[in-house]
Amino acid sequence: MEFYNFMVYAWLAAILTGFVCSVIGVIVVTMGISFIGVSMSHAAFAGALLGIILHVNPVVCSFIFCFIIAGILGPLSDRGEIKADTSLGIVFSSSLGLSFLLLPMIPGSKSEGLKFLWGNILTVSRNDLLIIGIVSILVFVFVLVFFKEIQVLIFNRILALASGIPAKLIYYLALFLSGAAITASIKAVGGLLVFALIVNPAAAAYQLTYDLKRMFLLSSLFGVLSGCAGLLTAFWLNIPAGAPIALSSVIIFILSTIFSPKRKTYAKPQTQVF
Amino acid sequence: MKSVIFENVSLIRGNRLVLNNIFFSVKPGESVAIYGPNGAGKTTLLTLINGLLFCKKGRVIISDIVLSPETAREIRIITGYVPQNFDVDYRTPILAGTVVLSGCYGKLGLFHYPDDLMLKKTCQLMEKLEISSVFNRPFGQISGGERQKVMIAKAMMQDPEILLLDEPFSSISKTSKEKIIEIIKTWHKEKGITIFLVSHEKDVIEKLCSRILYLEEGRIISQEAIHGIL
Numbered sequence A: 001m002e003f004y005n006f007m008v009y010a011w012l013a014a015i016l017t018g019f020v021c022s023v024i025g026v027i028v029v030t031m032g033i034s035f036i037g038v039s040m041s042h043a044a045f046a047g048a049l050l051g052i053i054l055h056v057n058p059v060v061c062s063f064i065f066c067f068i069i070a071g072i073l074g075p076l077s078d079r080g081e082i083k084a085d086t087s088l089g090i091v092f093s094s095s096l097g098l099s100f101l102l103l104p105m106i107p108g109s110k111s112e113g114l115k116f117l118w119g120n121i122l123t124v125s126r127n128d129l130l131i132i133g134i135v136s137i138l139v140f141v142f143v144l145v146f147f148k149e150i151q152v153l154i155f156n157r158i159l160a161l162a163s164g165i166p167a168k169l170i171y172y173l174a175l176f177l178s179g180a181a182i183t184a185s186i187k188a189v190g191g192l193l194v195f196a197l198i199v200n201p202a203a204a205a206y207q208l209t210y211d212l213k214r215m216f217l218l219s220s221l222f223g224v225l226s227g228c229a230g231l232l233t234a235f236w237l238n239i240p241a242g243a244p245i246a247l248s249s250v251i252i253f254i255l256s257t258i259f260s261p262k263r264k265t266y267a268k269p270q271t272q273v274f
Numbered sequence B: 001m002k003s004v005i006f007e008n009v010s011l012i013r014g015n016r017l018v019l020n021n022i023f024f025s026v027k028p029g030e031s032v033a034i035y036g037p038n039g040a041g042k043t044t045l046l047t048l049i050n051g052l053l054f055c056k057k058g059r060v061i062i063s064d065i066v067l068s069p070e071t072a073r074e075i076r077i078i079t080g081y082v083p084q085n086f087d088v089d090y091r092t093p094i095l096a097g098t099v100v101l102s103g104c105y106g107k108l109g110l111f112h113y114p115d116d117l118m119l120k121k122t123c124q125l126m127e128k129l130e131i132s133s134v135f136n137r138p139f140g141q142i143s144g145g146e147r148q149k150v151m152i153a154k155a156m157m158q159d160p161e162i163l164l165l166d167e168p169f170s171s172i173s174k175t176s177k178e179k180i181i182e183i184i185k186t187w188h189k190e191k192g193i194t195i196f197l198v199s200h201e202k203d204v205i206e207k208l209c210s211r212i213l214y215l216e217e218g219r220i221i222s223q224e225a226i227h228g229i230l
Helices: A002-030 A036-054 A058-079 A084-105 A111-118 A126-145 A147-155 A157-162 A167-189 A194-206 A212-237 A242-258 A261-265 B042-049 B072-076 B096-108 B116-128 B144-157 B174-191 B202-208
Strands: B004-013 B016-026 B031-035 B057-062 B079-082 B162-166 B194-198 B211-216 B219-225
Touching: A002 A036, A002 A126, A002 A147, A002 A167, A002 A194, A002 A212, A036 A058, A036 A084, A036 A111, A036 A167, A036 A194, A058 A084, A058 A167, A084 A111, A111 A167, A126 A147, A126 A167, A147 A157, A147 A167, A147 A212, A147 B096, A157 A167, A157 B079, A167 A194, A167 A242, A194 A212, A194 A242, A212 A242, B004 B042, B016 B042, B016 B219, B031 B042, B031 B202, B042 B057, B042 B162, B042 B194, B079 B144, B096 B116, B096 B144, B116 B144, B144 B162, B144 B174, B162 B174, B174 B202, B194 B202
Parallel strands: B031 B194, B031 B211, B079 B162, B162 B194
Antiparallel strands: B004 B016, B004 B057, B211 B219
């Protein structure tokens, strides 16, 4: 019975993390802030380490850290004084620095901390699954309810604001949900590899369609497929699942690029006149 | 119909005084051109009207509403904005028809979706501006002129009471330009829209505007009426 439970949890975690990361991925990839995945995942890792040191629930600390980062990134990119990629780089380096500072401070074995870096889908508990499930529902509802606003934000944030759309609210919500999705997935996939599930399925879908609805559908399909293929490979080769999940998503991206209709239509990128 | 008043408006960006003590008023339904050399502050002045920027000194008043972060949305939903050409990745997943339709999203508000009537209006506007053929094409893959027409259609989709046009015809052919000017003039007459036009083309200004503000180094140098127009 216990073996059955752990198998079901692993499969559910693979499906849900694949889904939630790839849906958030569409938003961050099309908005040109893909690097947010790696910045947030390292912030989540630093948060988890702090939680372990302070004997507080590491997942709760990860959430808090990610929300703080989202709260910093939003206004930073809004003010326009620092470019989005620069602010993401600064956040990434500070999270990484903080992680390396906190890691040696964990009393005793470091494995408790390192499992948030590498992840292990086979150790996902019922509570972890519940968190991933809740975040998945929140992300799904967000996309469903604010689809038309997300569409305009992806096109141009300034124009969205100019036509009276609450662009800041939607953008900040997207940032907070990115943080939540990453934190929820970090235990299953790991802080280092969750970035792959954010970017690769969305980038693969980006190669195949100009329709945002289809892009969300394709990306979530690719995300779930990567999760399941990775888990199968992990069982087959008896290795941790994070790496095969990430590599499955890379293979899907390569195949999408090869068979991309956009590539056939536009062998060379169009020269932008303006 | 909305009036626009600038009361001693100054704006500093970085270390540069972009607008310096601007004072003018525009009556409801008036059409005004803003003319001047590059870097004079023309686009900045436009973005102060729809609350994309806020001045630290002075006040912008739109029909008794003082523009502030709190009141900006109220003004934005009645202000159509056609920006200067901007860069869009050719792969961006948004169709030209959706861009036009999105003009009504601000007024619709959250949790509401456009109905068939709005879709019909989108088609009619695109037909009027001769861009029906690009309805289902990705915005990033249409020509510069078509993009400008799409942006004009998007602004009109908002049913604006104020229309801000920032170099709206720079990529549009002469024949199309004449037609669009006539369409805008008809809208202006029928709906009493207050128009602000930034342009370097004197013929466009003469055809579309009744007054011209000359801007140089962030200051209004002079104001002139264009007689016999409109």
